[in-house]
Amino acid sequence: MTKTIPKLSSCRPRRSWWRKQVHYYYYQILRLRGTPKAIARGVAIGVFFGCFPFFGLQTLLAVVGATLLRGNRLTAMAATWISNPLTYVPIYAFNFHMGQEILRVKDVDLSAIDWTSSDLFYLGWKFALTLGVGCFVVGTIAAVLSYCLTIPLVLRLRKSRHKKRPKLPRR
Secondary structure (H helix, E strand, O other), X not given: OOOOOOOHHHHXXXXXXXXXXXXXXXXXXXXXXXXXXXXXXXXXXXXXXXXXXXXXXXXHHHHHHHHHOXXXXXXXXXXXXXXXXXXXXXXXXXXXXXXXXXXXXXOOOHHHOOOOOOOXXXXXXXXXXXXXHHHHHHHHHHHHHHHHHHHHHHHHHHHHHHHHOOOOOOO
């Protein structure tokens, strides 16, 4: 009679797919090269361009901006995804509302706007100006906030990574 020994891998609980993804991207962030300020500049530039409805151009503009301002291009590309198919309708509606408040424009009918269309700027100069001003103001505020939050986050993540490393004996 033979006895089967369970494999070690089956003893550990399996992680769900989303936990694996979070774990993977956590380590990718830890391994980013560059100073915390350069990484934060990349995030801020990506967030700024992510607030604009330049469908298909957000990533390209973020990479060019990160190159010019010496930010991390990878984080700039990733940060543009704050406006994704699930979030861009509320973001652009909020930006438009902010533009209305800043410019004091109230005669644009929001019920006729299809926020899922890529033809938003063909609705007229008043709409385009209102949305553009709102996007610029909200994008600037979001970029500054993301810059200020990213620096301590990167420092904390890197510090925790160094604590987990085993100490090597000195020779």
